[in-house]
Amino acid sequence: MTSPSRLGDALKRRRQEQRLTLEQLAAKSGVSRAAISKIERGDSGASTPVLGKLAEALDLSISQLVGGPRSEPVLYISHDSQPTYVEEKTGFERRSLSPLYLGRGIDFVLNRLPPRAKTGPFPSHRAGVEEHLYVTKGKLKVTLNGEEHILKSGDFLFYRGDMNHTFENLSGGPCEYFIVIDSTRLR
Known part of the structure; x- marks a missing residue:
């Protein structure tokens, strides 16, 4: 699981790699300079929407930001080494399953929501990003720009990632779903 200090280090490294000041990242993201500074120092975690x-x-992608293995011709990623982010407030867990090749364009994640928990809203991605969602356990409400979609185990939903989206577990047990975030059209 990604600790606040590890997340802070990763955020600072990524910001500096792009030669952005705290003020520039704040303006670009809509997240306050003070909040970014707290996250970078490890004094505070980040909600999933802020991380997005x-x-x-x-x-x-969120997976690229929180870390993980890089480019290898064959890559085995054990369960214990898969980058995982857990939002403290909701218990929402996001586990990165795909190799995090920069510029690759595919992010494969497993999401878990505790009973009756809700995420978001996640900020929209850039135009051209697409998401493929498959529910493996529970009942999930996906809200895309205000339009609700109710999915149960075995259901699939495809949507453009340039819409605001929230996820809510409607079941009394954990809800588990896979998402493939595809930004290959932007490459």
Whole structure:
């Protein structure tokens, strides 16, 4: 699991790689300079929507921002080494399953929501990003720009990533769903 200090280090490194000041990243992401500074120092975690805004402003996926293995011709990623982010407030868990090749364009993640928990809203991605969602357990409400879609185990939903989206577990048990975030059209 990504600790606040590890997340802070990763955020600062990514911001500096792009030669952005705190003020520039704040303006680009819509997240306050003070909040970014707290995250970078490890004094505070980040909600999933804030993490999404920061990643999008840095032209990264959340998985790329929180870390993980890089380019290898064959890559085995054990369960224990898969980058995982857990939002403290909701218990929402996001586990990165795909190799995090920069510029690759595919991000494959497993999401888990505790009973009755809700995420977001996630900020929209850039135009051209698409998401493929498959529910493996539970009942999930996906809201895309205000339009609700109710999915149960085995259901699939495809949508443009340039819409605001929230996810809500409607079941009394955990909800689990895979998302493939595809930005290959932008490459």
